[in-house]
Each structure stands twice: as C-alpha cells, then as structure tokens.
Amino acid sequence: MKRRDFIQLAGMGAGALMLPVSSLANTITAEELLVPGLDVSQKKRLADVGLNTARSNGATYADVRIGRYLNQFVITRENKVQSVRNTESYGVGIRVIANGTWGFAATNEVTPDGIKKATERAVTIAKANSKFQKEPVKLAAEKGYGEVSWKTPIQKNGFEVPIKEKADLLLNANAKAMEKGANFINSIMFLVNEQKYFASTEGSYIDQDIHRTWPNFQVTMIDKASGQFKTRSAFSAPVGMGYEYLDGKAQDKIQGPGGITLYNKSYDIVEDATFAAEQAKQMISAKSVEPGKYDLVLEPSHLWLTIHESVGHPLELDRVLGYEANYAGTSFATLDKLQSKTFQYGSKAVNFVADKVQPGSLGAVGYDDEGVKTKQWDLVKDGILVNYQAIRDQVHILGQGESHGCCYSQSWRDVQFQRMANVSLQPGKTQLTPDQMIAGVEKGIYIVKDGSFSIDQQRYNFQFGGVLFFEIKNGKIAGMLKDVAYQSNTQEFWNSCAQVCDERDYRMNGAFNDGKGQPAQSNAVSHGSATARFNGVNVINTGRTL
Template identity: 65%
Template structure:
C-alpha cells in the first residue's frame, strides 16, 4: 500500500507521512528469527560507551534496536499487499562540551560501533560552538541488567499469514453482506526489540508488541455515499486482542458502539454494513446547542489533540513551532497554580504503565522507569510532559519517563505518553451518564477533525451519531460535528462514567519533530458528558 492510499484511508494526517516502514523486505518467517544474543548486545554497548568516554563524552547512551513490521491489506475479495520489514542497528547519543551529539549505524561490528560513538562525540563538539548553555540532565539511577516484555498471549508474528488474510477477507465479507459497497481492511503488526545501555549503569532489554486492525467501509445509495470505520482500537497486545470476547463488547441501548480489551472485527464489520445503510437514510442533524455524550473511542482523539499535544513541554517552549505549532498552555499559566483547564471533575493524567496501552513499556528510551503523574488535577493545570534535559526548566528534578525514538537511527526526544481522563470514583454506567440528557447527541468513533496551532479552537466529527431524547438513545442521525475551544469544552464536562466503563483508544502513527518521527500512544477515558456544546451540520453549505 503506497503512502497516498494510506493517508486517504486512515486519515492520520502528518503521522502517516512518516509511516515507519523503513528497513529491508524480509519473509514472514524471517520476522521470527532469533534476536541477537543479549551478552553480545552488552558487549557492543560497552564498546560504544567506552569509546565515547575516551573521546571526551561526559555522558553516553547506546540503543541497539531490531524493528519488525508486518502490514497486511485487503480490499473486498482480494489481497492488496503484504509487507514484512526488518531494520536493525545501533544509535549512540552523547554529551560532550555540554552539548548533545548523535550518530548511528547498521553495521554492528565492534570497530564500526566504536567509530560511530566517536562520530557522535565529534558531532557534539561541533554543535558546542553554537550552544548557549550546557545540557542539564536530571539524575537517573542505573538499574543494572533488567528486562521488560509486553505481556502478550499470542505473538502476532507467529500467526500464519494465511490466517490473517482469511480473517480480513471474512471481515470484508461480513461488511459487504450487510450493506457496505466497498471495504478495505488492514493489519498493522509491530515488534520492537530494544536494548538500552548508558554510562549511568543501566542495561535494559525490552520486547515490545503493538497491533492495530482497522477497516474502512463505504456504502453508496441515492443519498450519495457514507463511510464507517472500524471501532476497534490500536493496542499494546498480541493477537489475542482479536479473539473478540463477549464480555468486552460494548452495547448502549442495543447499539454496538465499541469494544474494551478484545475486538470482534467480523462482528464490527457486519454492524458497520447495517449502520451504513442506516446512515444513508438517517436525517441530518439540526444545528444548535446540545449536550454531548462521548464514547471513549471518540473522546480519545479529543484528549489527544486538546490535552496531549498542548501539554508537551517542548511544544510549550516553542521547539515544535515550525512543524506542529505551539501551545496555549504557556508556562505563566502553569506557574500561577490557578489556571482553570476544566471543571472540577476533570482529572487528566499521564501514564506509560497502563496494561494493553500503546505506550506501555518498563523504561523509556533514556532508561528512565515509566510512571504515572497528574497533568490536570480537579480542573487545574498542574504539570507537563518532560524528559531528562527538560525538567529543570519547570523546577523539577526527575524525568517523567516519556522519551522515545521511532528507530535505532533516530535520536530520542520527548514524546507524548498515554494521556487519559480519570473515571468517576462512583462506578456509574454509560446509561447513567445519558439518563439526565433531555436533548443531546451520542457520538462513537473518531472522525475528521481540525484544531489550531495552539491546540485551542477545534472541530471534531465522529463515526456514529445517535439522538438522545429524554434520557434515552433514539434514532441514528448524520452530518454531526461539534465546535469549541479547549477551556470551554473541558469546563462543560458535567458527568463521567465509572471504572467499569473506562476504555483505551489510541493513535498508531502520531507524528512530531523535524526530521519527522512517529510514535504510538493510547488515551483512556470513560463515557463522558459535555453540556451545551455547539453542533454544526457538515452537509450544509455556509
């Protein structure tokens, strides 16, 4: 699948441009080749660290990575493409003369690794001529030799390609039989085998797995065409996510609106076909003010754009202005200790330890143990997302553990961790959130969106829209998008469902930086209500 088609199908925008399919083409069997022996990884890492110190580095880290990808795409009754890639090498990052330097190589012989480390030091010394102040690193205690693995039950790389193709073609068949005119279904499978070592005394081996199984269905009728994408989520899990356990299926007023910790892709495709036919017949929304009840698979994107991005410290400081923009949540607002981000029930937090999440790892790409921390507490802005060389700028002494690089050849930098909305302490249901709504709209699934460069003014659409009348979901409607700004929106939050309704959504290809890199990140939340939000009709001409 070429880049243009991927962008068209997925709508992931800038992230898709940097789709991490670099590496050499390999067979599916080669994806299962035994990784490099850990003792040899340690030997190479020590060569890099020692060579860097010998040339004057005051700090050095080495990341040995093997990055495996498998992408399977189908269209209606045919297989479009199967791509298997492998990329392996080492990246060495150093501080010399108070300045960062970085170099990488795919030639992992001892001599090549040593020369790469020396090159990184030379880069740092050259950069030092332009450095106005030295790098300040928050201290990290070395953890010695440790390992961490995504707790998978089924390694997706071990599942035969035929079984994957059969699954996707069954998905397509279910959608077509139930009302879809066209459908594309996809499997994205990722395995990162990463080894990190640093002069702080850490030797960390991690085996990380991620999976995404989207589909994109279209129905054509007398009213034109309608689209409905899959409601499954990208996850930090193995192939067991596609087992589709009954207890993980989310139904509200009889409507199939999502899934929790497993996904029945065939069932979702069949529902999509029926819902597409309903979309073709559904009445168009009347513009106006509505109470919105947002499903987690929808709200995750609003969290990503209006909370995750504006609270990245490098964006706040202006480092991302040329590519991705800045942030309305400036340092003066945080320093005041009184900046009202949302209503008192809004508690937003960052956490790279959440099971099944895309960002779940034991250690970040600086060797910092991952953790949870608050960003917005009881509606007030309390923190940002920052890494070792940033936290001193916000008067903190400990990295938040959210540093990441998309591959061994890319230098690591601050990336968004999982950013989530805490559920209600009372374990109330989604139906409880809906029952007090007299005139509202229920929205499920992520759709098109637009948000300004400071992540403040925005507009969001979705996949499925249902009218809410007198506390109950009624008919399916169409052409819905809502407009607000970040503060106004989060201050309109009036009710949250509880822990049992809490679910993770996510972005598999989140772009940032120059040169651009992509990362994968999840966002958890319960079904949530927002009162008196402006809704427009996307089908009407202005």
C-alpha cells in the same frame, strides 16, 4: 489500475504509509520475523564499545540504543489480498554529551568497528555544536539499573500466526460486510515488534521486547439513487497486546446506547464489519442535525482524539516552550498558567494522568529511550493544571529533579526526544453508566468513534466530527443523526464537562502514528476514558453549504 481501485487502495494504504517504518527497513520473509536477534551478552559487548569510545573521546555522558524493528502488514480489499509485507530495520544509535552539548550519530553496521566510528562521529558533532550552545545541557539525575529486561505481556505472538490465517480472517470480515450490501471494504492487519537494547554510561543495560497490534477496516455504502455514500471505520483500537486481542471474547463486548456493540480488551473484526455495513446504510438515511447548543455524551472511541489534541499535545513541555512551533504549533498552556497553581483547565470532574505503564496501552514500556523507569503522573487534578510531560534535559525548567520517563525514538537511526505519554481522563468516582447519563439529558447528541478534526496552532480553538451520532431527546435515544461536528476551545470545552462515567465503562483507544519533530517521527500512544458529558456545546451542520 482503474481510478476507483486506486482511490480505495490509496485510502487504506495512506494510513499504512504514515506508520513508523524506517526508510532503511529491509523486506524479509515471515519466517525471518521469528529469527532471534543477538543475545543480551552480545548486545552488552557491542554497547560497551560505544560507551568506552565516547568516554575516551571526551564525552561526559553517552547512551547506546541497539534496535531491531519488525513490522508486518496484511492488506485486503473485498475478496482479494492486496499486499503482504514483512520488514526489518536494524541498527545502532549513539547519543553523547561533550562540551555540554548533545551529539548523535547512527549506523546500520552493527559491529564493534561500525559502532566505534559512529560514536566518534557523535562526539565530533557535539563538540562542533558546542560553539553555538548558550547553556550546557542539564540532565536530571538517573540511577543506573544494571542489567534488566521488560516485555509486553502478550499471550500470542502475532508473527507466529500464519499469514493465511490472518488473511482469511480479514477476507471473512470483508465477505460479511459485502453480504450486508457494502459496496467497498478495505481491511488491514498491522503487527509491530520493537526489540530495543539501551545502555548508558550511568550503568544501565536494559533489554526490552515490545509488541503492538492494530486490526482496522473501512466499509463504504453507496446509495445509487441519491449518489450519497457513507464510510464506517472499525471499532477496534490499536493496542499494546499480542494477537489475543483478536479473540473476540463475549465478555469483552459492550452493548452501548443506541443498540451499538462496542469492544474492550478483545475484538471481533468479523462481527464488527457486519455491523459496520448495516450502520453505514443507516447513516445515509439519518436525519441531518439542526445546528445549535447541545449537551454532548461522548463515548471513549470518540473522546480519545479530543483528549489527544486538546490535552496530550498542549501539555508537552517542548511545545509549551515553542520548540515545535515550526512544525506543529505551540501551546496555550504556557508556564505562567502552571506557576499560578490555579489555572482551571477543566471542571472539577476532570482529572488527567500521563501514564507509561498502563497494561494493554500503546505507550506501555518498562523504561523510556533514555533509560528512565516509567511511571504515572498527574497533569490536571480536579480541573487544575498541575504538570506537563518532560524528559531529563527539560525538567529543571519546571524546578523538578526527576524525568517523567517519556522520551522516545521511532527507530535506531532517529534521535530520542520528548514524546506524548498515554494521556487519559480518569473515570468518575460515583457509579454511573452511559444509559444513566443519557437519561439525564433533555437535548443532546451521543457520539461514537473519532472522525475528522481541526485545531489551531496553540491547541486551543477546535472542531471535531465523529462517525456515529444519535439524537437524545428527553433522556432517550431518538434516532441517528448525520452531518455533526462540534466547535469549542480547550478551556471552555473541558470546563463544560459535567459528568464522567465510572471505571466499568473505561476503555482505551489511540494512534499508531502520532507525528512530531523535524525530521518527523511517529509515536504510538493510547488515551483512555469512560463516557463523559459536556453541557452546552456548539454543534454545526457539516453538510450544509452557503
């Protein structure tokens, strides 16, 4: 393999490798992705084996998760299909409380005997760990829901679409970018189906069928004369939808400031790849930014990552309590700030909600992975910190009696724990479009799409880049910029938020591969917002060297 080929394939493949595919996943055929798994009655009988075994061995609580996790990757480069992979991971995870202590075990032997042995092992682990447990586990009350089900409301199952059709779509997008002069383009289609069954000793038997879709690409343009190059990634969003997301409906296109085309609810990958090649060329010749203070107008495809890192993560209760310190840091948003009831996380324009029910979002499910019915709740209200994200064995620390419903495991073989919900900035209540917002800015920068970032271990001091940058002068777009990044701290930044566009501009983006925990797990989560304005933010030039 040539070095150039290796670098290009590795760049796209690295993202795929970070996605939640179990190391115990088996490679299967595309046809096998559509083979039905066990029916609900069979799952219930198997789950009852685990629940009854747990009780008879002294557990005071138990839950059983039977999971079938299906994935499909289609990866292309220029005019070639590089890889097609279909995987299945199937097994059972059993979690128990015995002697006031958690125990967990998992098996890929989905039989009565396999589940019985794994459950006995989970109880043994809990009893062994209880010797070191200082306080017994305190679970918030949760009613049993009986036999219920929930499905992602998809219109078209991506697994039913022939691989050739998906490959042809990606190759067509590649070809359009190459016609516009792109030197390289990698594209990928990633489809996920989680078939999850949850049962607990509290009387819940919950069957869920969850779908996610993510089309993506990277277009690279090289200026041979100068040796400079720029890469523009797709304006797609990973979504909790079916293949209908790729329909590219005209009504779902948004003409943004600076003449760019953005997408909402559906996506046109061929059109976007064409625009990407043209914009990557413009990025090379763009004017390098002058460092200084600017008013920033941040588009939702960019702002989602800033929300994720500076709001979503620091408001996870386990991070606040220091449980994540060894792997991914703690949080500046400590309990005393919540207890004060006056901590100004942001300006009065800032309202953040956590949400596990939002249609089309990556995190949307009917019930979380410990059987709690999902919901929406406030995190920051009119700028004031009012809550965190917490699960059943945490909420008592907050003096609350009800789980927030944000417990998740990436697979049957991993224990479930507190994960980020969809965390979104609510749109403004006054009618305001991005163009109207820009009209009020004298010296500013309009930023589209997320780029590189850095944030400290308390999720406080940070730096964010982007993909497309447009200079704003006297209320008008004055051309493209490059080498832009902004620096701030979380509280200062969100308190500088002066305006948020109304709900007509609200869009979601997100991450398929949000990492957390030891052993590490991956979570899919969306973040929504409308375009927002931040006044007097420090901007640096990333292209200048000392």
